Amino acid sequence: MSEQTAMVERRMEAFRERCRERGLALTHQRLVIYRVLAGMEHHPSPEALYEMVKKEIPSISLGTVYKNIHTFLDNGLLREVTLHHGTLRLETKLDPHHHLVCSRCKTIVDLEESDLEPVRLKKRLPKGFRVERFRVEAVGLCAACAVAHKSES
Amino acid sequence: MSEQTAMVERRMEAFRERCRERGLALTHQRLVIYRVLAGMEHHPSPEALYEMVKKEIPSISLGTVYKNIHTFLDNGLLREVTLHHGTLRLETKLDPHHHLVCSRCKTIVDLEESDLEPVRLKKRLPKGFRVERFRVEAVGLCAACAVAHKSES
DNA sequence: TTGACAAAGAAGAATCATTCTCATCTAATA
């Protein structure tokens, strides 16, 4: 069994267990969606995932893929690679800097480059990727949301 | 004159100059769009920007705002706060890690946390923001795009 | 096992963000 297959198997096991814990039905569609996603090297869009899944379940609908993506995200079975897809956000400050992002209200505030220890790779990257700059997002809760969050839970 | 106003003025001056250099007409709409954006603390969406600009130019159309945003981006007058807006990207790898992002073909590849010197703030943040984790994007060109880019220019 | 019920799926309409088209309009410059 290859490294890759073993990894997919491990993730599927975790998936099944989590679904049981959360009372999520283990439908054929869900198993296929998750397995396909776990087996992909890159980070597909819902549409791309749908195309892959259709090879195994031709009758599946795009809506089902979207609905399950959200179910999985809500249950910590998936991660979004990017916060703030969905709408363009703009800035006129052009010198290098980073951002604080509130994971609850999605507000973005600047973080000066000088407030952060310099970001550095430990070693050269394989694969010939040429890094031009590092973008850092400090994800967390803004003051207002931290308060709201505490009183919720 | 406040710090803030002075900063906006400086950006407007740079804006005017850049437009002249690039042969971009200095229309009333462009000046207002840019000034409003430069004066905002946060990082608005096109829709939010449009709402602000409409207070000064009620007849402006949303299409004009979008078109100018792209003109400004193309000419280095604005930055997108987030790459990858536009479509959700997913991953099943749940342990902390970062990403390499090709700015040309938008491919995303994982970067292990252990490949990077740990990210650290130099000092406590003001404003009571509570950081939960750092997300780092190493932005650059993948091997394939680096080659393509060289032969283009 | 079976049957009832809640959860999940399929299909397609609806919505939201963004882009495009095209008929005016205007900034730049001669």
Added chain:
DNA sequence: TATTAGATGAGAATGATTCTTCTTTGTCAA
């Protein structure tokens, strides 16, 4: 000031995502 390339406004078109409705399927108690 007249010319004209480039810019705007209005609204249609597109692409991504969500919603609605009806049908089907897992799950669980009997």
